[in-house]
Amino acid sequence: MPKIAIILSSTRTGRAGANVAQWVLEQARRRGDADYELVDLAEADLPQIDEPFPPAMGRYTHPYTQQWAATVAAFDGYVIVTPEYNHSFPGALKNALDRVYAEWNNKAAGLVSYGVDGGVRAVDALRPVLGALQIADVSATVTLNLRTDFADFGASFTPGEHQGPALTQMLDQLLTWTEALAPTRSTQAAVTA
16 A cells, blocks of 8 residues: 655644644544545754755665655655745745655655645745655645634634545545556666665
8 A cells, every 4th residue: 555644834832733633544444445644744853954965866865864865755645834924935845845755755755735825835935845855746725724624723623524525635636646656666666776
C-alpha cells in the first residue's frame, strides 16, 4: 500500500490545524487504501536552512536535515494541511519544503487549507513551489472557512457536510497520481542506487 504523510504545517501554539489534520487522518484511515501517517512540523523542529550545500545536491550535513530527508523519502505522497497567513502559507512549511529536494520528487500532494476565506491564497502560493520540487499537486482541494467550518475563530472545528465529499475527491485524486508516479519513482531510485 502507498504511504501518505499528512503534513501539519502550522507550528503556532493553539493552532486550528491540529484538529484539521486529525480529521483528515481519521477520514483517510477509514478508506483502507493507503497507510496514512501524521507528520507534524512542530515536532520536526527544523531550524532555518543552514546547510552549506544547495538541497538539490543532496549533501545534507546536519543530523536534523538527514532525519527530515529520511522522513520525506519514506512517503509516496502527501496531504499538506496549511493555514493561510498573509495571503500565503507558513514559513515553517516553506523551510521544510526547501530543506531537501530529491526526496520530494515524482510524488503527488493533495492540499487542505483553512483561513478566513478557506485558505485559497495559501494553496495558490503553494502550487508553484510544489511544481519546482517535482511534486504533482492534484486539482481537488479542501478549503475550510474559519467562519463556517470552525467556531470561536478556530477554537473548535466542525466541518460542513460538504467537506467530507471534498476530502474524498481530493484523496481519490491523490491516490491515483501517487500510483501513476510509482514507476517513475522506481526508475529514479534504480538510477541513483
